[in-house]
Amino acid sequence: MSSPSARKSKADIWRTLASVITVLVFLFLLLPIAAVLPLSFSSGSFLAYPMPGLSLRWYEELLTNYKWLLALKNSAVVGIGAAALSTVLGLSAAIAMRGLGPRARSIVNGFLIAPLVMPVIIMAVGLYLFFSNLGLVGTIPGMILAHTVIGTPYVVISAGAALQNFDMQLIRAAKSLGASPWMAYRRVMLPAIRPAIVAGALFAFVASFDEVVIVLFLAGPGQVTLPVRLFEGIRDELTPVVIAAAMIMIMISVGLMTVIELLRRKSVARRGME
Amino acid sequence: MVHARSGAVPQRRFVEFAGVQKSYGSVKVVSDLNLGIERGEFVTLLGPSGSGKTTCLMMLAGFESLSAGDIFLDGASIGSMPPQKRNIGMVFQSYALFPHMTIAENIAFPLQARRIGKAETAERVARALAMIRLDSFGGRLPGQLSGGQQQRVALARALVFEPSLVLMDEPLGALDKQLREEMQYEIMHIQQRLGVTVVYVTHDQSEALTMSNRVAVFNGGKIQQLGPPKQIYEEPVNTFVARFIGENNRLDGTVRAISDDGCTIDAGSGRSIRAVAVNVSAAGERTTLSIRPERVVVGPAAANAENCFDATIDEVVFHGDHLRMSATVCAQPGFIVKIPNSAGISMGSPGDSIKIGWAASDCRALDHG
Numbered sequence: 001m002s003s004p005s006a007r008k009s010k011a012d013i014w015r016t017l018a019s020v021i022t023v024l025v026f027l028f029l030l031l032p033i034a035a036v037l038p039l040s041f042s043s044g045s046f047l048a049y050p051m052p053g054l055s056l057r058w059y060e061e062l063l064t065n066y067k068w069l070l071a072l073k074n075s076a077v078v079g080i081g082a083a084a085l086s087t088v089l090g091l092s093a094a095i096a097m098r099g100l101g102p103r104a105r106s107i108v109n110g111f112l113i114a115p116l117v118m119p120v121i122i123m124a125v126g127l128y129l130f131f132s133n134l135g136l137v138g139t140i141p142g143m144i145l146a147h148t149v150i151g152t153p154y155v156v157i158s159a160g161a162a163l164q165n166f167d168m169q170l171i172r173a174a175k176s177l178g179a180s181p182w183m184a185y186r187r188v189m190l191p192a193i194r195p196a197i198v199a200g201a202l203f204a205f206v207a208s209f210d211e212v213v214i215v216l217f218l219a220g221p222g223q224v225t226l227p228v229r230l231f232e233g234i235r236d237e238l239t240p241v242v243i244a245a246a247m248i249m250i251m252i253s254v255g256l257m258t259v260i261e262l263l264r265r266k267s268v269a270r271r272g273m274e
Numbered sequence: 275m276v277h278a279r280s281g282a283v284p285q286r287r288f289v290e291f292a293g294v295q296k297s298y299g300s301v302k303v304v305s306d307l308n309l310g311i312e313r314g315e316f317v318t319l320l321g322p323s324g325s326g327k328t329t330c331l332m333m334l335a336g337f338e339s340l341s342a343g344d345i346f347l348d349g350a351s352i353g354s355m356p357p358q359k360r361n362i363g364m365v366f367q368s369y370a371l372f373p374h375m376t377i378a379e380n381i382a383f384p385l386q387a388r389r390i391g392k393a394e395t396a397e398r399v400a401r402a403l404a405m406i407r408l409d410s411f412g413g414r415l416p417g418q419l420s421g422g423q424q425q426r427v428a429l430a431r432a433l434v435f436e437p438s439l440v441l442m443d444e445p446l447g448a449l450d451k452q453l454r455e456e457m458q459y460e461i462m463h464i465q466q467r468l469g470v471t472v473v474y475v476t477h478d479q480s481e482a483l484t485m486s487n488r489v490a491v492f493n494g495g496k497i498q499q500l501g502p503p504k505q506i507y508e509e510p511v512n513t514f515v516a517r518f519i520g521e522n523n524r525l526d527g528t529v530r531a532i533s534d535d536g537c538t539i540d541a542g543s544g545r546s547i548r549a550v551a552v553n554v555s556a557a558g559e560r561t562t563l564s565i566r567p568e569r570v571v572v573g574p575a576a577a578n579a580e581n582c583f584d585a586t587i588d589e590v591v592f593h594g595d596h597l598r599m600s601a602t603v604c605a606q607p608g609f610i611v612k613i614p615n616s617a618g619i620s621m622g623s624p625g626d627s628i629k630i631g632w633a634a635s636d637c638r639a640l641d642h643g
Binding site: 167169170172173174175176177178179180181183184187188191192 | 335336337356357358361362363364366368370371372373374383384387388431432435441
């Protein structure tokens with residue numbers, strides 16, 4: 001039998017070991033990124049250390065070169081469009097799914113979530129063939145539609161989880177008080193699940209913002225998005241401007257993920273209050 | 275329905291269930307319900323869970339569809355009208371207050387749904403808050419109020435748009451006993467003051483007896499008895515009602531004879547009991563007699579009663595304001611007698627023999643159950 005203090009020190013050792021492993025994993029994941037990011041501030045034209053000096057010239061290049069600006073604009077338009085469409089469709093689906101039996105619900109849910117587990121390349125080929133018949137290849141609306149397919153599951157999952165905790169008696173109460181179904185949803189249900197809806201919409205935006213494969217298939221020269229432009233930049237130019245673009249993308253993604261986490265905490269706190 | 279004079283409009287009650295049925299698949303939850311409720315009445319649907327009472331309320335509110343029949347409100351058919359068009363107030367057991375809205379916003383909600391102006395809304399909300407004595411609580415959120423306060427807010431919200439009918443689905447079920455009794459009186463007084471018609475659902479018989487003008491006792495999807503609380507309690511029409519409402523002594527026997535002024539029941543070993551014939555039709559039938567514990571007389575006074583028997587005391591329990599005795603009568607144990615606690619009272623002790631008696635009019639011969 002080990003004494004309590006010995007057992008305690010044993011637990012301490014394990015905890016320290018776990019911390020060390022965690023730190024190592026983080027380093028493994030983050031070091032490659034951290035290693036290249038400073039190059040975006042280099043005054044030289046090559047992706048190599050040591051840097052000849054510091055400058056913001058690559059950020060300036062990024063924000064003045066029409067190719068990069070177009071890519072940034074396309075990413076924003078497609079991302080916001082897809083997020084908006086995903087939110088409307090995903091929320092409608094999540095609300096409608098509540099009315100289904102458990103069996104039908106799991107089938108419909110599986111169908112709606114499918115884009116998350118489908119190989120993107122398969123989806124991209126399918127969308128390409130389908131859209132080319134409709135004249136949607138090489139158009140911004142086509143890309144918005146395609147990214148809506150991958151964005152909708154996030155909203156379905158996020159809004160669906162919040163609706164599970166929503167008391168449907170409140171909708172009955174609203175109707176008994178004279179509210180139309182629309183007023184009941186807008187004034188009673190939506191405020192209750194708003195953090196989850198916003199989180200789902202942001203997920204959908206990030207999913208579109210980071211997406212490369214579908215864009216490669218569907219985009220013409222005028223519809224290139226930021227990640228694809230990045231890809232082209234590495235292939236064609238390989239100057240620190242691609243690192244500057246990566247820096248901007250990372251900051252946007254990290255910023256949005258932070259907002260999502262804050263929303264999640266807020267909705268957990270709200271549920272705890274009741 | 276065929277009317278003698280052509281063109282005659284059937285005289286509808288304020289609320290009327292006409293041949294209402296509800297089934298889920300092959301399961302009949304409510305079968306052929308006919309119930310009329312007058313304007314200003316407080317009617318309680320009372321019954322055990324699964325008796326169909328809540329389903330009836332939900333059909334009246336519009337949250338359940340009817341399988342057959344129709345419901346009329348103030349002469350108009352509402353059987354297939356959506357709930358938000360019925361103008362019926364509703365109070366839920368779970369309060370169902372909107373958690374993200376303040377108390378004042380909750381109460382204003384039905385007024386906003388009716389597009390009532392801002393000034394009038396504010397005035398009516400203030401009046402509603404005063405009615406439930408929560409004047410200073412308008413700015414708080416529901417989560418900051420106690421259960422009783424929340425239910426008063428739910429009541430105010432269901433009344434503020436002045437519906438002519440308010441439904442209550444076990445509104446006091448989530449409250450503790452003392453608060454429940456306070457709220458019973460509060461709801462009764464508000465109902466009487468406003469003259470609003472109330473349909474109230476509960477499984478608590480004392481709540482039903484206290485609050486209602488009339489009680490409908492439900493079991494198995496049917497109304498077993500409909501009448502004022504006093505009648506339901508004192509003149510149950512069958513064994514279910516007698517057993518469900520209040521405390522009740524049961525004695526099993528066989529009908530010996532039925533006459534105009536009552537019947538005679540053979541309780542075994544040649545003992546005969548005089549009773550009111552309620553649910554018996556012929557000699558030789560099995561029957562269950564129902565006698566309320568507080569109508570039983572013990573000791574020397576019992577000798578003057580129409581029915582008088584020797585009993586053996588099994589147990590005597592002191593209950594403060596009354597004594598409660600359990601005895602064996604006519605070879606059937608578990609006969610309860612309640613005696614008010616007065617000075618110098620003594621009921622004897624277990625094993626003692628005692629005289630027990632009751633009037634024939636307090637003893638009802640019901641279906642054998």
